[in-house]
């Protein structure tokens with residue numbers, strides 16, 4: 001009988017979620033990690049129609065820059081409606097316009113100059129869905145005096161597997177929990193040297209004895225083991241891991257994680273269905 005996994009949330013802010021998992025295989029953690037990076041749909045600028053571009057930057061380069069501006073959908077139910085729209089194969093596009101001119105002096109055009117105009121296609125969900133750049137301070141291009149920039153940008157839903165502009169995470173990683181053991185008792189002086197060598201203060205010396213007082217702080221650098229191999233051993237436990245996920249700002253980190261697991265669940269259900277249908281189609285063997 002397998003024991004159920006244990007999960008502990010260590011940090012849960014908008015940008016970052018950190019969890020400790022126990023009793024979970026590396027394969028499962030890696031599937032969640034890959035799903036978060038490559039399978040969670042997000043909105044990104046996908047097409048730009050230029051009417052005026054007097055700047056020194058070519059249309060293609062500027063369009064590429066625009067695509068990399070992370071976009072935030074609010075409220076969160078609006079994101080769910082867009083995801084539904086995308087999953088049903090519909091083209092639910094968000095339209096932005098920008099019309100700026102450098103009249104008297106050089107003007108820097110920022111992501112904040114993008115103006116959301118609404119959606120093309122039926123999105124559903126809440127009555128009012130807003131889309132805006134995660135930061136209004138991302139520089140896009142500089143216009144010299146007299147230059148004008150005017151375009152319509154079309155943002156579409158997509159996944160990181162297709163292009164990095166749709167990737168919702170800036171980091172998704174896990175590391176196994178360290179296992180630090182004192183394999184033979186050093187004398188007090190050596191114990192103090194071992195404790196001093198550790199940059200993360202994992203060891204302590206109590207009553208003259210070397211003790212592991214904070215194994216959670218160990219980053220498995222192995223400095224202690226390299227310097228004192230006869231006294232300490234550092235390995236890792238692949239059934240316990242710390243999982244960290246950081247958002248680029250378009251979605252809360254927890255939402256990326258939950259959606260990544262939803263995607264995995266849907267894929268697994270589709271796979272089970274396909275296998276069962278194939279078995280039914282083949283008919284009974286006897």
Ligand code: SF4
Pocket residue numbers: 178180197198199200201202203217218219220221222223224225234
């Ligand atoms: S592996 Fe590095 S961090 Fe971990 S206990 Fe040894 S010295 Fe400290």
